[in-house]
Amino acid sequence: MIMKSFFKQNPGDPKPLKLVIKRKVRFDEIDPLRIMWHGNYASFFEEGRISLGDKYGFGYKDFEKHGVIIPLKKFHVDYMLPLEFGKTYSVETLLYWNEAARLDFEYRIYDEEKRLATMGYSVHLMVDLQKGILVVKPAFYEKVCMRWKEGKL
Amino acid sequence: MIMKSFFKQNPGDPKPLKLVIKRKVRFDEIDPLRIMWHGNYASFFEEGRISLGDKYGFGYKDFEKHGVIIPLKKFHVDYMLPLEFGKTYSVETLLYWNEAARLDFEYRIYDEEKRLATMGYSVHLMVDLQKGILVVKPAFYEKVCMRWKEGKL
Amino acid sequence: MIMKSFFKQNPGDPKPLKLVIKRKVRFDEIDPLRIMWHGNYASFFEEGRISLGDKYGFGYKDFEKHGVIIPLKKFHVDYMLPLEFGKTYSVETLLYWNEAARLDFEYRIYDEEKRLATMGYSVHLMVDLQKGILVVKPAFYEKVCMRWKEGKL
Amino acid sequence: MIMKSFFKQNPGDPKPLKLVIKRKVRFDEIDPLRIMWHGNYASFFEEGRISLGDKYGFGYKDFEKHGVIIPLKKFHVDYMLPLEFGKTYSVETLLYWNEAARLDFEYRIYDEEKRLATMGYSVHLMVDLQKGILVVKPAFYEKVCMRWKEGKL
Numbered sequence: 244m245i246m247k248s249f250f251k252q253n254p255g256d257p258k259p260l261k262l263v264i265k266r267k268v269r270f271d272e273i274d275p276l277r278i279m280w281h282g283n284y285a286s287f288f289e290e291g292r293i294s295l296g297d298k299y300g301f302g303y304k305d306f307e308k309h310g311v312i313i314p315l316k317k318f319h320v321d322y323m324l325p326l327e328f329g330k331t332y333s334v335e336t337l338l339y340w341n342e343a344a345r346l347d348f349e350y351r352i353y354d355e356e357k358r359l360a361t362m363g364y365s366v367h368l369m370v371d372l373q374k375g376i377l378v379v380k381p382a383f384y385e386k387v388c389m390r391w392k393e394g395k396l
Numbered sequence: 397m398i399m400k401s402f403f404k405q406n407p408g409d410p411k412p413l414k415l416v417i418k419r420k421v422r423f424d425e426i427d428p429l430r431i432m433w434h435g436n437y438a439s440f441f442e443e444g445r446i447s448l449g450d451k452y453g454f455g456y457k458d459f460e461k462h463g464v465i466i467p468l469k470k471f472h473v474d475y476m477l478p479l480e481f482g483k484t485y486s487v488e489t490l491l492y493w494n495e496a497a498r499l500d501f502e503y504r505i506y507d508e509e510k511r512l513a514t515m516g517y518s519v520h521l522m523v524d525l526q527k528g529i530l531v532v533k534p535a536f537y538e539k540v541c542m543r544w545k546e547g548k549l
Numbered sequence: 550m551i552m553k554s555f556f557k558q559n560p561g562d563p564k565p566l567k568l569v570i571k572r573k574v575r576f577d578e579i580d581p582l583r584i585m586w587h588g589n590y591a592s593f594f595e596e597g598r599i600s601l602g603d604k605y606g607f608g609y610k611d612f613e614k615h616g617v618i619i620p621l622k623k624f625h626v627d628y629m630l631p632l633e634f635g636k637t638y639s640v641e642t643l644l645y646w647n648e649a650a651r652l653d654f655e656y657r658i659y660d661e662e663k664r665l666a667t668m669g670y671s672v673h674l675m676v677d678l679q680k681g682i683l684v685v686k687p688a689f690y691e692k693v694c695m696r697w698k699e700g701k702l
Numbered sequence: 703m704i705m706k707s708f709f710k711q712n713p714g715d716p717k718p719l720k721l722v723i724k725r726k727v728r729f730d731e732i733d734p735l736r737i738m739w740h741g742n743y744a745s746f747f748e749e750g751r752i753s754l755g756d757k758y759g760f761g762y763k764d765f766e767k768h769g770v771i772i773p774l775k776k777f778h779v780d781y782m783l784p785l786e787f788g789k790t791y792s793v794e795t796l797l798y799w800n801e802a803a804r805l806d807f808e809y810r811i812y813d814e815e816k817r818l819a820t821m822g823y824s825v826h827l828m829v830d831l832q833k834g835i836l837v838v839k840p841a842f843y844e845k846v847c848m849r850w851k852e853g854k855l
Contacts, residue, residue: 270752270762271745274576275583275634281468281518282438282577286730289435293729293788303729304788315434318473325467328581329752329763365434423599423609424592427729428736428787435730439577446576446635456576457635481734482599482610587774587824588744595741620784621740626777671740 249319249364250339250347257392259337259349262295267331278325285318288350288363291336295348299396301387309381310372313346317366324360331355340391344369344377402472402517403492403500410545412490412502415448420484431478438471441503441516444489448501452549454540462534463525466499470519477513484508493544497522497530555625555670556645556653563698565643565655568601573637584631591624594656594669597642601654605702607693615687616678619652623672630666637661646697650675650683708778708823709798709806716851718796718808721754726790737784744777747809747822750795754807758855760846768840769831772805776825783819790814799850803828803836 248259266287274280296302306313326332332352339347345368352361369377369384380388390396401412419440427433449455459466479485485505492500498521505514522530522537533541543549554565572593580586602608612619632638638658645653651674658667675683675690686694696702707718725746733739755761765772785791791811798806804827811820828836828843839847849855 269745270580270748271586271588273581275579275581276465276467277581278467280438280577281471282435282442284471285433285435285438286728289729312429314429314431314478315473315475317475318434318437320468320471322468322470422592423595423733424739424741426734428732428734430734433730439575442576582771582773584773586744587777588741588748590777591739591741591744618735620735620737621779621781623781624740624743624779626774628774628776631773 248337248339249349249362250341252339256340257394259339260295260299260391260396261335261337262291262298263333263335264291264294265331266290266334268326268328270328273328276325277328279327281320281322284320284352284361284363287332287334287352288336288348288365291334291350292348292365295336295338299387299391301384305383306369306381309383311377311381312370312372313367314370315365316345316368317364319365320361320363322361324354324358326352326354326360332360340388344380401490401492402502402515403494405492409493410547412492413448413452413544413549414488414490415444415451416486416488417444417447418484419443419487421479421481423481426481429478430481432480434473434475437473437505437514437516440485440487440505441489441501441518444487444503445501445518448489448491452540452544454537458536459522459534462536464530464534465523465525466520467523468518469498469521470517472518473514473516475514477507477511479505479507479513485513497533554643554645555655555668556647558645562646563700565645566601566605566697566702567641567643568597568604569639569641570597570600571637572596572640574632574634576634579634582631583634585633587626587628590626590658590667590669593638593640593658594642594654594671597640597656598654598671601642601644605693605697607690611689612675612687615689617683617687618676618678619673620676621671622651622674623670625671626667626669628667630660630664632658632660632666638666646694650686707796707798708808708821709800711798715799716853718798719754719758719850719855720794720796721750721757722792722794723750723753724790725749725793727785727787729787732787735784736787738786740779740781743779743811743820743822746791746793746811747795747807747824750793750809751807751824754795754797758846758850760843764842765828765840768842770836770840771829771831772826773829774824775804775827776823778824779820779822781820783813783817785811785813785819791819803839 272283335351337349348365350363421432425436488504490502501518503516574585578589641657643655654671656669727738731742794810796808807824809822813819
C-alpha cells in the first residue's frame with residue numbers, strides 16, 4: 244500500500260525526516276465517550292514534532308536561541324479510528340522538504356495492531372522576533388538543510 | 397469582500413445556519429509566547445458548535461437522546477492573527493447544508509476590531525450506538541432539516 | 550449559617566475583597582463520568598482570581614508591570630457536589646487580608662440552586678524578577694492595601 | 703531527613719504502597735513564565751495514581767468492573783520548585799492504609815537532582831453506582847487490603 248502524503252514533493256527532493264515516539268492515552272485526555280477528545284491530538288502531534296526537531300538540531304529551543312519562533316499557519320487532522328484510554332500509540336512525525344522558510348510536518352498515529360488511526364499535518368512559518376516573517380531560512384537551519392540534502396542526517 | 401467557504405454549495409441549498417458567541421482568552425490557554433496555544437482552538441470551535449446546535453435543537457444532548465453520537469472525521473484550522481490573553485473574540489459558527497448524514501461546520505474568529513483572526517472547519521459523522529455509521533439522517537434531525545429548507549429556522 | 554474560612558483573621562483586619570463570576574462547564578472539561586474533571590477547577594479558580602485582581606488594580610498584568618510575579622505556594626480543593634456539563638455556576642473569589650507579601654485567595658462555587666458545590670484556596674508568593682522572593686509588598690500593592698484598610702475599595 | 707506525611711498513621715498499619723513513574727513536561731503544559739502551569743499537576747498525580755492502582759489490582763477499571771467509582775473529596779498541592787519545559791521528573795505515589803472505604807494518596811515529585819519539587823495529596827470516596835457512598839470497602843478491594851496487611855503485596 245502506498246501512503247499518500249499531504250505535501251507535494253518534487254523529483255530530487257530529499258526524503259522526509261522521520262521519528263516515531265510512543266504515547267499512552269491518559270484519563271484526563273478522554274471525553275465522555277471514553278475516547279481521546281479530538282482537541283488533544285494537537286498535543287500528540289506537538290510531542291512528535293518537538294522530538295523530531297530535538298533529534299536533528301532544529302527544536303523549539305534551537306530556533307529560539309536564534310531569535311526565531313515557528314508559529315502555526317495551518318493545522319489539520321483526519322480521524323480514522325478512535326484512541327482509547329490506557330492504550331499506547333505510535334506517533335510518526337515526518338518533516339517534508341521545502342525550499343521556502345516554512346516547516347511542513349505530517350503525522351500518522353498507529354495503534355498496537357499497526358492500524359492507521361489518525362493522519363494530520365501542520366504548517367509553520369518562521370518569524371524573526373526583530374524582523375518579522377522570514378522569507379529565507381535562518382542560517383543555522385539552512386545548514387541543517389544542506390546536510391539533509393546531502394543525505395547526512 | 398466575499399468570504400470563501402471551505403464547503404461547496406449547490407444552487408438551491410438553504411443558507412448556512414449561523415451563531416456568534418463571545419469568548420475571552422484565559423491565562424491557562426496561552427503559551428510561552430503569550431498567545432493562545434494552537435490546540436485550544438478546538439475548544440473555541442466546540443463551544444460555538446454546541447451553542448449553535450442547542451439553539452436549533454440538534455445539540456449533543458439532542459443527538460444523544462436519540463442514541464446517536466457525532467464524532468469528528470476532519471478538523472482544520474487556518475491561523476491568521478494570534479489570539480491574545482485577556483482579549484475577547486467573536487466566534488462565528490456556520491452549519492452548511494448537506495444532503496448526507498454528516499455535519500459540515502465552519503468557524504471564523506474575529507477580534508474586537510472585526511479583523512478575521514482564524515478560520516476553520518470540522519466534519520462530523522453520525523453514528524448510531526446500535527447500528528453503526530448512519531447513511532441517512534436520524535428522524536429528529538431530518539425534521540430540523542426540513543424546517544431549515546423551508547426557511548423556518 | 551456561618552461559613553468557615555480557610556484563613557485565620559485577626560480582629561481589626563479589613564473584610565475580604567470579593568467578586569463573583571459566572572462560568573458554564575464545557576464539553577472538553579468533563580470526564581467519562583460526565584462531571585467536571587477534578588483538575589479543571591484550577592481554571593475556574595484562576596478566572597475568578599484574575600477577575601478580582603483586575604477589578605481592584607492588582608491583576609497579573611499590574612504585578613507584571615512592576616516586575617513581580619505571583620507563583621502559587623499552595624492549592625487546595627474540597628469537592629462537595631459535582632459540576633455538570635452545560636450548567637452554569639457562580640465562582641466566588643475572596644482575598645483575605647494579610648500583612649505579609651503574600652496573597653490568600655479563597656474560592657466557593659455555587660450551583661444554580663445556590664448550593665455550595667466546591668470550596669478551595671490558593672496561596673501565592675510575590676517574586677521580584679530581579680530580587681527574588683519579596684518580604685514586603687511592592688509599593689503599588691501596598692497602596693491598594695492602604696485603601697483597602699481605609700474601607701475605600 | 704524524615705519526610706512528613708499528610709496522613710496520620712497508627713501503630714500496626716502496614717507501610718504505604720508505593721510506585722514511581724517518570725514524566726517529561728511538555729510544551730502545552732507550561733505557562734507564559736515557562737514553568738508548568740499549576741493546574742497541570744493534577745494530571746501528573748493522576749498518572750501516578752492510576753499506575754499504582756493498575757500495579758496492585760485496584761485501578762480505575764478494576765473499581766469500575768465492580769460498579770464502583772472513586773471521586774475526589776480533597777485535592778492539595780504544595781509547590782516547592784517549579785517544573786521546567788522538557789525536563790523529566792519522578793512522580794512518587796503512595797497509598798496510605800485506611801480502615802475506611804476511602805483512598806488516601808500522597809504524591810512527591812522529584813527533579814533529576816533528586817530535589818523535592820512538589821508534594822500533594824488526594825482523598826477519594828468510594829461510590830457504588832447503585833447504592834451510593836460506601837461505608838465498607840467493596841469485596842475485591844478488601845481482598846487486596848488483606849494481602850497488603852499480610853505483607854504480600
